[in-house]
Structure formats: structure tokens, C-alpha cells
Amino acid sequence: MRITHTHRALTSLAAAGALAAATMVVAGSAHAAPGHYGVKPIHPPAVAGQAAHHAATGADTLSLTTSDKNGAVSPTPKVYLVFWGKQWGTKDPAGVANDMQGLFKGLFGSQDTWGTILTQYCEGLKAGTTNCGSAGTHVVHPASSPLAGVWFDNAANEPANPTAAQIGSEAVKAAGHFGNKTQSPNYTAQYVVVSATGTHPDGFPNSGFCAWHDSTSSKYGRVAYTNLPYVPDMGAGACTTFTDGRLLSGIESTETHEYAETVTDFFPTDGWNNSANGEIGDECINLDAYVKLTTGTYDLQGLWSNAANNCVTHG
Template sequence: MRTIRLAALTAAAAAAFTMSISTSSAAGMSHYGAKPIAPGAGSHAAPAAGADTLSLQTNGKTGVVSPTPKVYLVFWGSQWSKDPAKVAPDMQAMFKGLYGAKDTWGTILAQYCENAPKGSTTCPSTATFIKHPSASVLGGVWFDNGSAAPANATQAQIAAEAGKAAGHFGNKTQAPNLNAQYVVLSATGTHPDGFPNSGFCAWHDSTSSGYGKLAYTNLPYVPDLGAGACTTLTDGRMLSGIESTETHEYAETVTDFWPTDGWNNTANGEIGDECVNLDAYETLTTGKFDVQGLWSNKANACVTHG
């Protein structure tokens, strides 16, 4: 299943995006939670009960959600010697601050769980819930700059970089990788997996490695698209789009860790896919960041705080 929204794209971008999906499918590869470059303005109106409700796709005890998430940022390639929008310090600051009482956006995730019956739309008390972090979720930062990253990295190359990162950070067994997500950030001027002509801002997936199954994200250099791409905020701030994009992918990885075993809606996708037309700023101890709206079963709506 692919949780990709095409409705908000221009006709040309949608056609290109559809072509990219077909090509990936033909190659036997897939990705999930792809956020469209032009999500559209306005907020998501609350639908009739059940129309967008997320349900648990498996009754697995692990690999369904990420109960205690850790984010590992991988700045891939020597091209990171140039960072005109200051993405690297911004992403580090965002994840350093994404915890505790200041982070009311992240509390949305705490209603979801694993180790519950398949098809659940609420979690029983016996389930393993996602915990709202009491300390920074940033597990590590690596500038893998010994050589240049591919100018047009394939999905297989991005997945391989995630595996390399797991080794670098010492996560060499499956146990730590049940909560680790590897965010592979590409530098300005590079075009991972067809970005931006494929119509996505980023996507997440899982891959097999010598260290077990890994969750990872392909995060292109969104500011290359200019202010306003990948966000509904219109104040011209260059970093809003990549912050909105990465909060979308982070939340989807936490709630659908190894797609698509976790929380999903078969018609409308994952927790972030349903809410691409809603953004808000959240002020953390480390700064102000654009967070994308998430679907809340509890509220039966897209929300930006729990």
C-alpha cells in the first residue's frame, strides 16, 4: 500500500508523481507517507466519524510503532560543506527540543500503541503505548562527509546509507533498532529518488540490514524549492517546509514503524498523510518550528496539539 496524496499537486506534478510510483513498483520497491510538495492552504475540516479513522494493521508486539523513539540524523555526503538555508543546525535544534511539556504536538502520538488486536481504533490498557519523551529524542548526528553522496541517489542507495548509519551509531542488533529511525538528509543541489520531479517532499520506509530491520527516511534539501514549498504557512520562512516535512515523516515512522504494520487508513494513508493541509508553529526550548497537523482518532480531526 502507498500512502501518497496526489490531489493537492498540480496536474503536471501529479502526473510525474504517478509515473515515479509506477516505476518504483516495477522495480519491486515502495515507499510510504510521501508528502506532496504543494499541500494546499487551509485546515482539514473534521469529517464524519470513521471517515479518516486510523486502525491497527497487525497485532504484532514489536516493529508496529516506536514506543520510545530515537532519531539519528545523517547528513550524507561532502556536499554538506554548503548549507545555505542552515538546515543542519535547524534539524538538530528541532529534535533536541521535541520533548516534555513544551512539545504539545508530540503528545498527539501517545494515544497510539502496539501489542493490541488487529483492527483496533483505540488502545486497550494492556497495550504498549507510545510514550511522550521526557528528554530529547535526538539519538545522534553524523556528517558522513568522507566522499560525495550520489547526485541522484536511488532508494536502494538511501537504504544502504541508513544501514551504514546504524553501524556508525553502534546499533548493531535488532533491539536498539526497534525504536531508532535514521533520517538520511541530502545536501543542496542533490536529487534523491527523483526529487523534486517526483512530486514528493520526503518519504519513509523500512529496509533489511545486517543489524536487523531498520526504519529510515529520505529527506531531500527542501529549501531548494523555495519558501512555501511543503508547508501551508505563507510567511516566507525558508526552513518551514523542511520542518513540516520532517515532522510529518517522524510522526508516521513513530506510528507506522515498519510500513504498513502500524496505524493506517486504507483510503487516506498514515497519520500525517491525512493532514497535509494543516501547519502550525510550535515553540520549544530550542526555537520555533513548523509542525504539520496529525490525525487524532481521539479528536476525530486533524490537530496540531494533543
């Protein structure tokens, strides 16, 4: 998905303009822009606060796009958080850095029933597969935190308006920083490039999206990454169905959307998709739930489950 922000929380007039931009995109589309994936509108199209399930119909079923043995899913997910720019050293008004670390430090084990949704998906079976059964290489639910590294890249300021190419380059730079310099570790690593408050990565927020994920070729092999803007700059209520005024809910919902889509469609679009409705998170943008993990309670977006034939928030 894709998103943008301003230096301060948007006024109601500016927010209305961002919402208008969001409505120009068909909800559930698989692409945020050519080459980017995981569309999530800044405001879901449902009534504010409504956490509506999709109807349980076969038309939403995800299927495996390729028979590739690597790159369709991330069997043992590893998340690398990259806080881009010197700005993080002086400004983080919503406490995003601590919040994102807490989220991934708690996203494992028996208390994380949300992450178990992902284990039904696999790679290494024929294209068109909709039920892995016990075959293929399945996503494994983490027994410990999937957070593999945190980097505050403070060598310079993040550009005020970084392009998609610059965001991809920052992800590749992070792969080198963390020592993932061959393709093998980059079959499981996802780099979440978190932009600083007041920046506008890839047109955020006028792009109308909360974030997006993608992959890029590099000297370290193909690298999977997420463009995660500073969602709280949009104010409470953006990128979540909750209307309780909690400022961090939108970025938590956004990042769990992108995390799940990267795990199940690692190198887009080699993994699990629906030709009409997109990826595992795209189908369920109207469903959020507060889930208590060992590190706190977070807004986790609902995900499509082929097994349940519905949007769910627990496996």
C-alpha cells in the same frame, strides 16, 4: 513522503513543473512508490496558506494493521540525523543542519504538546484495533530530547542522483556507525538521511513529493529510515501551507510528517493506517502550525488523532 530539489531555489517556471508532477499523485495515497510510504505533495491541494481541518468523520480513523509486539510503533522514539556527503562541509545555504538538530532537541517535555498526539497509539493488540485504551505498548512521550545522534558522513560526496537503494544503504551504514548492530536497538531507532543541497534523492523534485519513509532488511536487523531531501532548494512555500516566505518551514513540516509516521507505522505497514487515506500525517497535509519549543519555533504538520476524530496540532 518523497521530495526532490535543485542546486538553487527553483524558478517559478520550474516550480510550476514540479507542482504539475505532484498533481499526478492522488493526495493522501499511502505509497509514494512501490515500497515507500508517507506521501506528501510538494504543494498541498488546499488553497495556498489555508490550514484546513479534515471533517471529523469515522472514515479517517486509523487502525492497527498487525498484532506484532515489535515494529508496529516505536514506543520510545530515537532519532539519528545523518547529513550525507562532503557537500555539507561547504554548502548549507538555508541552515538545515542546525535547524533539524534544534527541532529534535526541543521535541520533548511539557512544552511539546504536538508530540503528545502520538501517545494514543500502541502495538501488541489485535489487528483492527482503533482504540488502545490502557492496553498494549503505547508510544511514550519523550521526557528528554529524542535526538540520539548526529553524523556528518563526509567520507565522500553524496551522489548527485542517489537511488532509493542507495538511500537505504546509507541508513544501514548509519546504524553501524551509531553502534546499533542488532535488531533490539533498531526497534526504536529511526535514521533520517538528509540529502545535501543540489542533490536529487530518488528523483527529487520531479517525483512530486517532499520526502518518504521506509524500512529495509540488513545485517543489523530491519532498519527504519527517512529519505529527506534538501527541501529549501524548492524555495519558500513548498511542502507547507504557510506562505510567509520562511524558507525552513517546508522541511520542518515535511520531517515532522515523516517522524510521526515512522513512530506510528514503524515498519510499514505493520502499524497504524487507514486503507483509503494512508498514515497519521497523510490525512492532515493541509494543516500546519508554528509551535514554540524550548529550542525555538518550528512548523509542525498536523496529525490525525483517533481520540479527537480530527486533524490536530496538539494532544
